[in-house]
Amino acid sequence: MTLLLLLILLFHAAEAKGQWQLLHKNIGIVAMHMQLLHNDRVIIFDRTDFGLSNLTLPDGRCRNNPNELVVKRDCTAHSIEYDVAANTFRALFVQTNVWCSSGSVSPDGTLVQTGGFNDGYRAVRTFTPCRSCDWAEVQHGLAAQRWYATNHILPDGRQIIIGGRRQFNYEFYPKTQAKNTYSLPFLAQTNDANAENNLYPFVFLNVDGNLFIFANNRAILFDYNKNSVVRTYPQIPGGDPRCYPSTGSAVLLPLREPNVEAEVLICGGAPRGAFRNTLSGKFVGALRTCARIKITDPKANWVMETMPGARVMSDMVLLPNGDVLIVNGAAVGTAGWELGRNPVLNPFLYKPNKRVGMRFEVQNPSHIPRMYHSGAVLLRDGRVLLAGSNPHTYYNFTKVLFPTELRLEAFSPWYLEPGFSNVRPAIVSPASQTKLKYGQTLRLRFKVSATLVGDSVSVTMLAPPFNTHSFSMNQRLLVLKPHHLSGVGESTHEVEVTAPASAVLAPPGFYLLFVVHQEVPSHGIWVQMV
Template sequence: MTQIQFLSVSLFLLTFLTAGPLCLTLTHAASSGGKWALLKPNIGVSAMHMQLLNNDKVVIFDRTDIGRSNISLPNGKCRVDPNDTALTTDCSAHSVEYDVSTNSVRALTVLTDVWCSSGSVTPDGRLIQTGGFNDGDHAVRIFRPCSGCDWEEINSGLINRRWYATNQILPDGRQIIIGGRRQFNYEFYPKTLATKAYNLPFLVETSDPKVENNLYPFVFLNTDGNLFIFANNRAILFDYSKDMVVKRYPQMPDGNPRTYPSTGSAVLLPLKLVQGNVIGGAEVLVCGGGLKGAYASAANGSFLGALNTCGRIKITDPSPQWVMETMPAARVMGDMVLLPNGNVLIINGGSAGSAGWEYGRNPVLNPVVYRADNPVGSRFEGQNPSSIPRMYHSTAILLRDGRVLVGGSNPHIYYVFTGVLFPTELSLEAFSPSYLDPGSANLRPKIISPVSQTKIGYNKLVTVRFTVPGVVNKNLVSVTMVAPSFTTHSFSMNQRLLVLGGGGSVTTVGRSTYEVGVMSPGSGILAPSGFYMLFVVHQQVPSEGIWVQIR
């Protein structure tokens, strides 16, 4: 963090006590659906980073230089770090494993500092987690989805320090790690034969000397194998294999920054496949963020209103242009989650200020669903509110049962639970979209085959058998694949949804039992090798997913 972010908590208290009642405003959008449930009031750590693994367990972690957490390390372990500014000997855990099926938490041991780090999952299901702060800025950490497993750490696994970087899985299974604080370059993991980092001038172009508004860039693997990279208010199409920019996209029309600390969020909208190939191209949606100057203004005690716009662009068009849309409420530090039915959930964040210690205001408690296939002007639908503000350092991820796991929020340098606007939040919630309402039970499919953990190849016919309790509209059945994402700081790395088609129509094979054939993605460019959640969707209501491994 910059020096100005390390304001003491006492200075923050003085700021908010003189800021007036506006600081306590809770922003609500019109609500119409969804249900909230508190899963755990205290998991011991604040969920700054989350990753769902293919054993239905979620790896959650915060940072190691924060002082004592609320959960002890296992087996009497302690972390000893003479350079730690908070606690040189720390016997508390800063990472946990959350078991979705049992709603239980297990403490994990991470030794190097994971603060503001990045990661993604390998084709065999391991979480590869990279970078962080201080002794963790060159570290690579590995977490395997196995019973009783813990972190493995490689202290010098990276070429350059990576703090606020973004990871993207490539078609060959490697990760490209892009940017980070004062790192205008990228590297690969595992390391290539040429063990070096490669300069990326675009990151220099989008950096502000006062505020690096290009951290945690939004990165997506395009359908041509190149990378769409968005930072600040601009984007490029980048050929990493040739180290060259293929295309420069227009600047977003309002000119405001959308990446950290003016933190908006972004998704690659669902890719629709026929016979294993994409039809209709690829589109990116970028929503919310902080006004230009919001970070500096917040440092001076003035909290500017967040952006209430989204920009949508077809990145595969020869002459792409941004189409701007207006959200029901302004939002900074929000998360965007792809739902199994292809809709986008926008959740968490505030309506004023910026990312950074104590810099966000006015929690937005109502999620919003964005229906990408609806006409412009009818795409946003407000949802029912949570009662827990989720501000700086909050997260949200999709679970296999269709719920969205929501956690985190710690706007403070250390854990602070009293005397502040937004206390450190250690709870986990689940948001159940309206497709999980009891009234939709008769429409909800249940997958019979294939079984979970099935391996499938590229461009193969996959026959999916399922049941539906009520009357089936065979014309409104689809099959989707969703990649589990690594989520932190309002961006879900490697989040990807594919709508499969081209295998045949739905047929009846028994009482309330049906089959549909679909073609798997044609290559690793469309779906990098690894584990995905596969869903059957009927009239916008998804089944519980199963895990499939494509390779």
């Protein structure tokens, strides 16, 4: 009977292609940057020099900024806090320009957001989760101007800030008495004249404590403590660029304990020369390839795969069951003002554990083009929140190919469809916001109404990322292998797992914890690694 149920489930999973829901027709601002916080609110912000937004600041508040390039007295908001459970949002106040900035969440759950443009080049902004909190700003909090940089949380709780336009170096935050910036020649070596193609580099913390840094079409393993390159990886076959403005996307595939190996997947982008061609009005088709590499392999090489279609400016979202959702973007052109064409409305689902050639599945389409300056983040209930798209220098709603997009929507992957409710776990304990120590034994109780298939149960931990410009910084999913599973009551079970052994595997901070049964995840609970 269990085998029959499993076969039926697999059949329904193959037929299910996800569902779309419009949440708001107008949130007032463009979602250029997004971050889910541990109070189930999503912080969203665009840039201050788009001009006036469509959302007025409350209580007659206005932003007076003589350094602003567009509107020096602005009574509209450029950031919001979205309450997932209530499906409401409130305006937030940001003073300096956050255009094309970066960020990560500190171990205590505070969003630390860095850089931007003009008066925001060296600014640091923090947002502490609470019902009435707003942005706090530290002027000159950075040692160098950071525009199109990448951040990553480190095992000691600091964040490293890498690169940015004309910045071939890195620095750390919070600041100490140590040297402010450190040279990173790799960023200069990957800088294409008149195109760059190395902005928003793809950065991942490897399981050995070093950083995997990918820029343009190649990567290094980097010891940031010693400021030294540990190894150089082969160039991606074909040599086409994958970083901004030839914007592909990248993800660190799930880390599976106990024998943890690390793999990186990079998908889409634009052919070499495409950016300069689009500037002269010649639009070139995007890349259809993905490249996958096991970065812990001493003889690591890229394995090429082919997507169902070409994509540029797409987002890659890790789902709780370890699959990857590829969503948003275009099939022609590059990132940049008015430089994308042919929006791709169908997400692709990538299943890392299937064999090559069987990993991609086309999902149901949205009806909203999400082009340049759009984004996507996973929510605690397993949905994916999508917003943004503005390929114009200002808000522009008429007489353009792709009007400024202020609608907010959610994509529900196949596992949220009603047909899977009987196999979907529901976590009973521990309570959300539980603190976990490294190496701690954790017992989770959960309910499943159908017959439990014991060898299909796993526990996953996901670090919610900072999403902007088709890259989700700090996105990380760990798969914890059960070492004891038992029934403790009617339809109630207890699974025992061990928390990650070190901060190298799971840097300190808040994670979403899921129980997964037959590839169907529960709603998550928040846990904090301390």
